[in-house]
Amino acid sequence: MHLNENDFLQLLEKHQNIIHKICRIYAYDYSNQKDLFQEISIQLWKSYPTFKGKSKFTTWMYRVGLNTAITLYRKNKKFIRGEDYSKLSELKADDGYDETKDNQINWLYEKINTFSEIEKALILLYLEDKKYSEIAETMGISEVNARVKISRLKRKLKTMLEQ
């Protein structure tokens, strides 16, 4: 069991950026991001015994991470209603698309912020270059449905890029 834990932590350390991305997409501020990161880590460790190596470790990580962010994690609503809301609207007001790298990523996160919880999961999997079959499996929908949803999101993002 101890050997297992070491393997797990090694893999977690290597792929922790997956969790960082999920946190930045789903949590509104630094303190919520920290809490969500912790909750995802706990859930990953708790469900590690169910990971049988049938799927890739990262595939399994996306699932547990997204499930935690979408259905298990209780957001600190007080903060969202308070000062952060004004911050969010400021971000939304800044619609210009900048060519410089960091700004591009920030711009993308701001746009993703306006998406629904489900759309956020879909766009993450799309940006991570997951196959449609994998996206469908993670979301629990048919592959056809996954294709339709992704192409809709791609169109949405393209329009945003051209604005």
Next chain:
Amino acid sequence: MNKLDALKKEWKNQKFELQLTKDELHQLTQKKSVSSIKWIFIFSCFEFFAYLLFPFFIPDYFEAFEYYRSIHLYNFSILVNALGYIILSYFMVQFYLNYRKIKTSNSIAFLIETIISSRKSVNKYVAYNISLFLLFIIFVLINAFKYDENYIELLSIGSTINEDSIVKMVIAIIVIMIMVLSVLLVFYYIIYGRYFYRLKKLIEELEA
């Protein structure tokens, strides 16, 4: 390369300043979970046990059986109570089995559905229990008017109490029942309503 592909490339190259070490990650995994599922599980267990312990908190609960005997409802009251415990055990087992199916490694849609179905067994349990309770009250009232002297007097002609007050009494009982039910419903809405409404919306969006 179009803009979208360029963006995707940037996405893949993004770096996070904060990189946790194995030890730090280990510490995180040992912390206590604050997930909503955990809270739903605790609340649901509490509901089951509240009903289980209910008789012990009601004064005269056991003495009441003597009264039921006097209005020819003794066997019926035993039956209803036994039925209550059978329903309780059935739903507790069902709830536990559904709860065990909740795994974060399942697909997003499947996880949401298992959460909803596990909670549904508790809701059904509460609904059955309340209906059984209401049914029992109605039977007790009917038999009380048949066999209890005090109640029969209320109905007898020439009684000091007129029909108006009986109507008022019936209305009062109905109003009290409706009030109790509304309080329960508001309580349920506050605890579970919004969360489950959100889950249902998520499923709708996934299936759309």
